[in-house]
Amino acid sequence: MELIDTHCHLEAQAFAEDLPAVAAHAVAQGVTAVVAMGVSPADFSAQADAMAVARSAGLRVAAAYGSHPWWVERVSPEEAVDALEQVRAANGSNPVAVGEIGLDFAGKTDDTDRQNALFVAQLEWAGHHGLPVILHERKSADRLLYWLRRRQHAGGVVHGFTGSLQQARQFIDQGLYLGVGGAITHPGAHRTHQMMRELPLDALVLETDAPNQPGHAHRGERNLPGYLPENLAALARLRDMEEGALLAQINRNTRRLFGDV
Numbered sequence: 001m002e003l004i005d006t007h008c009h010l011e012a013q014a015f016a017e018d019l020p021a022v023a024a025h026a027v028a029q030g031v032t033a034v035v036a037m038g039v040s041p042a043d044f045s046a047q048a049d050a051m052a053v054a055r056s057a058g059l060r061v062a063a064a065y066g067s068h069p070w071w072v073e074r075v076s077p078e079e080a081v082d083a084l085e086q087v088r089a090a091n092g093s094n095p096v097a098v099g100e101i102g103l104d105f106a107g108k109t110d111d112t113d114r115q116n117a118l119f120v121a122q123l124e125w126a127g128h129h130g131l132p133v134i135l136h137e138r139k140s141a142d143r144l145l146y147w148l149r150r151r152q153h154a155g156g157v158v159h160g161f162t163g164s165l166q167q168a169r170q171f172i173d174q175g176l177y178l179g180v181g182g183a184i185t186h187p188g189a190h191r192t193h194q195m196m197r198e199l200p201l202d203a204l205v206l207e208t209d210a211p212n213q214p215g216h217a218h219r220g221e222r223n224l225p226g227y228l229p230e231n232l233a234a235l236a237r238l239r240d241m242e243e244g245a246l247l248a249q250i251n252r253n254t255r256r257l258f259g260d261v
């Protein structure tokens with residue numbers, strides 16, 4: 001059965017030494033495909049190279065491109081949109097989403113005006129081209145919802161969600177899915193567990209955010225796309241479901257969102 005990591009960072013420095021082995025490990029663990037995120041135009045060509053490396057190890061790789069809020073000091077809204085245009089025009093690059101984009105109000109950068117401008121420019125571009133968005137949300141759920149309600153968009157994923165159940169439901173009302181990542185594997189993450197029990201199953205997709213956000217069994221290490229089955233297993237336990245039945249539903253969600261990746 002398909003097992004798709006909807007969020008990882010293949011060109012990350014943490015994978016520079018052994019990406020073929022990382023991709024082969026994912027394949028050996030049953031991961032069939034990943035969606036590789038973009039973080040800034042300066043990294044898009046390294047991302048494309050890393051995607052090719054992962055493909056030659058037998059992993060299917062789909063691409064999302066975008067400018068992450070952490071790079072807001074380096075990328076203007078115009079540059080971010082120009083880069084998306086170039087990617088779209090490039091032969092065979094076929095992005096399935098615009099991401100990773102979003103807002104981070106947890107202190108990495110205080111420049112909220114610039115962050116909003118960078119985010120909205122890319123949200124509008126994605127909506128115009130009918131592409132889903134992959135959202136980075138850190139203490140910014142209400143502001144993201146504000147923009148989603150005011151701009152035409154084609155849905156997407158809230159990744160690494162930190163907000164409340166009520167905010168999660170509002171994202172779902174806006175046609176977004178929630179990414180289920182390593183946070184669910186931490187025994188003390190009661191609020192996340194409660195939320196993942198209560199949210200509708202047809203609103204969830206699986207992700208790792210590798211090499212970031214390792215699960216409980218891998219604290220202090222880099223995360224790997226090959227750890228995705230651990231997130232599926234944790235979700236199956238929380239939902240008291242058989243893994244195969246759960247994955248079948250998750251795969252329907254993933255396909256609805258990205259088509260065939």
Ligand SMILES: [Zn+2]
Pocket residue numbers: 007009037100209
């Ligand atoms: Zn990410």
